[in-house]
Amino acid sequence: MAIVFVSSNKLADFLKISLEQLKQIEEEFDRIPDDKWELIKGKDYRVVNKVREYTQTGAHAIYLYLKAHPDFINPDPKDIKKWFVDKKKHTQRAFVDHKILGNSTSLIRRQDDYWLSVSDVIAILGTRRDYFNKIIKSLIAKNLMIQDIHYTRFAGSENVYISRLGIYNIAIGMRDLITQANRKEWCRDVAERISPQIDLIIKQIEARHKEIEWAKKLAKKRDKNLCKVTRMICHSLTVHHLYSEAYYPKIAASLSNLITLSSEIHNHFHQWMGGTNKPCTIEDFINYIFEYYPEHQSLLLWLEQQKVSLGSQQPVGSGSDHVLYLPLKRITENH
Amino acid sequence: MPATKKSASSKPKSTASKSTSKTPTVVPHAAVIAAVQTEIERLVTTSDLPRATLEAFSQFILRQVYPPQPLSIKELQKAIYQHFEVANATELKKSGSFKLASSGLGKLSLSDPEDCKKIYRRLIGVLPEEEGEVGYGCINGINIFKYDLPWRVFGLDPEKATDEDIKTAYRNLSKIYHPDIPNTGDDKIFQKINIYYKSLTEKFEQWQ
Numbered sequence: 001m002a003i004v005f006v007s008s009n010k011l012a013d014f015l016k017i018s019l020e021q022l023k024q025i026e027e028e029f030d031r032i033p034d035d036k037w038e039l040i041k042g043k044d045y046r047v048v049n050k051v052r053e054y055t056q057t058g059a060h061a062i063y064l065y066l067k068a069h070p071d072f073i074n075p076d077p078k079d080i081k082k083w084f085v086d087k088k089k090h091t092q093r094a095f096v097d098h099k100i101l102g103n104s105t106s107l108i109r110r111q112d113d114y115w116l117s118v119s120d121v122i123a124i125l126g127t128r129r130d131y132f133n134k135i136i137k138s139l140i141a142k143n144l145m146i147q148d149i150h151y152t153r154f155a156g157s158e159n160v161y162i163s164r165l166g167i168y169n170i171a172i173g174m175r176d177l178i179t180q181a182n183r184k185e186w187c188r189d190v191a192e193r194i195s196p197q198i199d200l201i202i203k204q205i206e207a208r209h210k211e212i213e214w215a216k217k218l219a220k221k222r223d224k225n226l227c228k229v230t231r232m233i234c235h236s237l238t239v240h241h242l243y244s245e246a247y248y249p250k251i252a253a254s255l256s257n258l259i260t261l262s263s264e265i266h267n268h269f270h271q272w273m274g275g276t277n278k279p280c281t282i283e284d285f286i287n288y289i290f291e292y293y294p295e296h297q298s299l300l301l302w303l304e305q306q307k308v309s310l311g312s313q314q315p316v317g318s319g320s321d322h323v324l325y326l327p328l329k330r331i332t333e334n335h
Numbered sequence: 336m337p338a339t340k341k342s343a344s345s346k347p348k349s350t351a352s353k354s355t356s357k358t359p360t361v362v363p364h365a366a367v368i369a370a371v372q373t374e375i376e377r378l379v380t381t382s383d384l385p386r387a388t389l390e391a392f393s394q395f396i397l398r399q400v401y402p403p404q405p406l407s408i409k410e411l412q413k414a415i416y417q418h419f420e421v422a423n424a425t426e427l428k429k430s431g432s433f434k435l436a437s438s439g440l441g442k443l444s445l446s447d448p449e450d451c452k453k454i455y456r457r458l459i460g461v462l463p464e465e466e467g468e469v470g471y472g473c474i475n476g477i478n479i480f481k482y483d484l485p486w487r488v489f490g491l492d493p494e495k496a497t498d499e500d501i502k503t504a505y506r507n508l509s510k511i512y513h514p515d516i517p518n519t520g521d522d523k524i525f526q527k528i529n530i531y532y533k534s535l536t537e538k539f540e541q542w543q
Contacts (some may be wrong), residue, residue, distance in 0.1 A: 035478060109460075112439070113438075118542045118543065119543075133540050136539040136542075137539070140493070140534065140535065140537065140539070141486070141493035141494070142493075143483060143484045143485055143486055143487075145534065145537070145539075146483050146485065146530065146531070146534045147530050147533050147534045148530060148535065149483065151537075151542075158543065159543055160539075160543065164435055164438070165435065165436065166437050167436070168432065168436060183449050191431075191435075192430070192431040192432050193431055193437070194431075194435065195431055195434055195435035196431045196434070204481040
């Protein structure tokens with residue numbers, strides 16, 4: 001859990017003193033070592049750009065100093081406390097959001113809901129499999145784990161997926177069983193954040209697909225609405241992904257990865273590759289041009305330039321998959 | 336308690352919902368309940384009438400005579416706020432948990448008692464006026480189209496029931512609600528029973 005710091009400016013505001021007065025108090029604290037008024041660097045404060053930022057214990061020490069000196073206006077400690085509580089809550093929620101984001105590659109939309117795999121749910125909750133099983137058992141006993149509402153198996157698969165409501169129930173079930181305060185908070189925040197965070201992920205995936213469409217328009221403009229191979233105006237101009245979109249989603253919106261082709265050449269290339277479902281790379285396209293258009297030196301040069309610009313790429317399934325690069329149909333189609 | 340056959344009428348009776356918040360709460364006197372129990376015992380020993388049928392029938396009669404008092408809108412709201420650990424409607428609307436838990440219920444207004452009841456049914460429990468409900472879709476006093484309470488529907492205690500008990504209860508219900516059973520067979524009800532059976536016997540240890 002990250003430590004929360006309050007800036008000197010903010011603390012001075014809370015304590016109803018000026019920044020100058022705060023600095024004087026700091027000097028007073030530092031003047032006599034090991035006396036009643038002590039602030040420890042690292043524990044009570046840190047220094048950023050020569051200015052102190054305080055932890056809750058540091059802020060409390062300054063507050064106590066003011067309380068002991070009647071010449072200062074007695075500030076309300078509730079304001080500072082509330083600020084730290086809110087800040088900690090937001091920080092923890094950011095951690096939970098990050099955990100959900102990093103463990104949602106199984107995200108899928110079916111039956112009007114979003115579902116995650118068992119392994120992703122276990123990872124988000126940060127629990128062990130045996131403890132997870134214990135929670136599921138307790139939820140079944142409470143009528144809170146019902147097939148097709150809280151969990152399901154999709155046709156043709158033995159894998160179990162858990163709905164958002166199912167994840168909510170598991171998180172709340174864990175919160176109620178766990179005794180550690182920080183783990184309780186984590187589970188509560190997972191229950192609170194799972195749905196809004198999935199909504200944000202969905203929006204981001206949709207936005208990425210709009211970016212791809214926008215990049216395709218830019219590619220056509222760049223290539224002056226001509227087929228880059230034949231350099232001719234054609235009725236059906238298509239924008240081809242040099243690294244196929246489905247297998248290399250991370251560079252799908254990159255202009256360097258796009259080339260305008262006549263649909264005849266586009267279809268011919270994919271047939272040459274063995275079908276539209278086969279993954280293709282820029283290397284494949286260069287080989288294709290070598291074979292069919294070896295005279296097109298400027299195109300080969302341009303392709304080589306794009307290859308260098310795009311760098312080495314790993315296809316999906318090679319261990320670096322991310323939920324934000326899921327195909328749109330996975331999170332929009334209702335099977 | 337074993338399952339009771341659905342009544343001849345296809346729609347649930349709405350006598351309970353006719354009660355207004357102004358009607359004083361009338362609960363059956365302990366002596367009435369004791370007298371009914373004594374009569375059931377007598378009938379079980381002196382006739383072939385099954386205990387479960389008698390108990391179900393007595394509950395039905397008691398509900399007609401002493402309809403349960405529905406919760407007021409304020410009581411419903413209070414229960415919902417407590418469930419989500421919030422103080423008021425503004426906080427509730429901001430709660431991610433509430434948004435998630437109420438998803439699929441459509442646009443909800445917390446000033447509408449029916450909307451509050453929808454939330455209550457899904458998240459808190461059985462509404463007092465719907466406890467022991469009888470009619471179409473009601474098994475063991477639970478309307479399966481309003482509540483998903485498999486253990487109650489199967490008449491089993493989750494702490495004590497064995498896999499064999501679940502199987503037996505499922506078979507008993509199937510004998511009534513399987514679509515092939517004349518008069519009482521019902522596809523919609525049987526589908527629910529099937530889902531409940533799968534849920535109660537789920538081998539979650541093998542989930543992958």
